[in-house]
Amino acid sequence: MNExxxxxxxxxxxxxxxxxEENRLSKYGMGLKDAWIHLGDIxxxxxxxxxxxxxxxxKIDMN
Known part of the structure; x- marks a missing residue:
């Protein structure tokens, strides 16, 4: 990713x-954020x- x-x-x-574009992940802009919320607090x-x-x-710390 660029900046x-x-x-x-x-x-x-x-x-x-x-x-x-066909077959694009993160179509709604929530994939990365949703994944890390379910995997842990940091x-x-x-x-x-x-x-x-x-x-x-x-580094994002949800605590």
């Missing part, structure tokens, strides 16, 4: 600009885009 996609992935109900996400050296990370 814009990373920020959008963390926002609740963020509109996906590719939502009309979520750590790391991501980088293809052909980029930048690593983006965030």
């Amino acid at each position: 814009e996609e990373f920020c959008r992935a963390l926002k609740l109900n963020a509109e996906n600009p590719r939502k009309n 979520c750590e996400i790391e991501s980088s885009a293809l052909n980029e050296t930048a690593l983006r990370s965030v």
Whole structure:
């Protein structure tokens, strides 16, 4: 993910600009958030885009 996609992935109900593509996950912008809520109270996400050296990370503590 690039920086814009990373920020959008963390926002609740963020509109996906590719939502009309066939077979897309996260069609409604809730998949990542719903998954971590069910897996535990702390979520750590790391991501980088293809052909980029930048690593983006965030740690969310629901407590």
